[in-house]
Amino acid sequence: QKEVEQNSGPLSVPEGAIASLNCTYSDRGSQSFFWYRQYSGKSPELIMFIYSNGDKEDGRFTAQLNKASQYVSLLIRDSQPSDSATYLCAVRLTDSWGKLQFGAGTQVVVTP
Amino acid sequence: DAMVIQNPRYQVTQFGKPVTLSCSQTLNHNVMYWYQQKSSQAPKLLFHYYDKDFNNEADTPDNFQSRRPNTSFCFLDIRSPGLGDAAMYLCATSRAGGNQPQHFGDGTRLSIL
Numbered sequence: 160q161k162e163v164e165q166n167s168g169p170l171s172v173p174e175g176a177i178a179s180l181n182c183t184y185s186d187r188g189s190q191s192f193f194w195y196r197q198y199s200g201k202s203p204e205l206i207m208f209i210y211s212n213g214d215k216e217d218g219r220f221t222a223q224l225n226k227a228s229q230y231v232s233l234l235i236r237d238s239q240p241s242d243s244a245t246y247l248c249a250v251r252l253t254d255s256w257g258k259l260q261f262g263a264g265t266q267v268v269v270t271p
Numbered sequence: 272d273a274m275v276i277q278n279p280r281y282q283v284t285q286f287g288k289p290v291t292l293s294c295s296q297t298l299n300h301n302v303m304y305w306y307q308q309k310s311s312q313a314p315k316l317l318f319h320y321y322d323k324d325f326n327n328e329a330d331t332p333d334n335f336q337s338r339r340p341n342t343s344f345c346f347l348d349i350r351s352p353g354l355g356d357a358a359m360y361l362c363a364t365s366r367a368g369g370n371q372p373q374h375f376g377d378g379t380r381l382s383i384l
Contacts, residue, residue: 167311191370202361202378203314210370247313251370259373261313 161186163250165262172242172269178235180265182248185229191251192224192231197264198244206246207233238269274298275376277362283382284352292347292379294362303345304373305337306361314361320345321367349381357383 162185172178182192191210195203209215209222209231221234231250235242245264252258275296284290294303301322306314318327320339334356336348349356359380363373 163313193372195375200380202359202375205372205374208370208372249373257368258316263311263313 161250161252161260163248163260163262165246165248165265167263168266169268170265172235172238172267174238174240174269174271176238178238178242178267178269180233180235180246180248180267182231182233182250182262183229184231184248184250184260186250186252186260187229188253189226189250190253192222193249193251193259194220194222194233195247195249195261196244197247203247235267238267240269240271243267243269275362275364275374277360277376277379279379280377281380281382283384285384286354287351290349290352290381292349292360292362292381294345294347294376295343296362296364296376297343298364298374299342300364300366300374301342302365302367302371303339304363304365305335305345305347306363307356308359308361308378317347352381352383354383357381 164183194207197203207222209224215222219236223232247264248262249259304319305317308314317331338346359378362376365371365373
């Protein structure tokens with residue numbers, strides 16, 4: 160069973176600070192990685208994807224990928240109360256047709 | 272706007288009474304997925320369609336079936352719902368290809384009485 164591990168949190172972040180979320184995965188050959196935001200009772204919403212080692216920035220979000228360490232992270236700069244949600248890491252597996260394996264998510268709480 | 276639409280948003284059924292959830296998409300994606308998500312857990316893939324080709328996950332119970340009559344629509348049928356089937360059911364779509372992200376509908380929250 161290929162694993163995607165995330166700290167469940169809650170991660171408490173003061174408003175305006177940087178939230179740092181981590182995700183490790185066991186499928187060494189994985190090439191595509193996705194971050195989804197899920198508000199309570201709602202469905203996942205795609206916020207970032209990354210395929211290459213290094214950093215990828217989109218607005219206040221930065222995804223970081225290190226394939227050698229099998230580690231992907233998400234930084235949220237200038238955190239706002241509206242960023243309070245669960246963030247799901249998803250990894251595309253290599254031993255099948257391209258199935259996404261989701262982590263259970265990290266809950267982020269931004270406090271005013 | 273192009274989107275993935277799930278109906279109904281909330282569904283209540285009785286123990287053992289068949290229920291059907293629906294999903295439609297205007298994205299013209301050829302892959303459609305059904306996930307089950309329980310509280311504080313990762314979404315669990317039940318099955319997916321690549322065009323008309325149906326692919327069942329090995330651990331999906333026989334109680335769950337799916338139909339895709341055309342590119343735009345996909346249905347999830349639960350033949351005899353048990354209390355353990357209460358969950359959020361998520362439909363997602365994507366283009367084919369390893370790097371293509373999946374786009375989710377709003378989900379259907381299923382309750383079993």
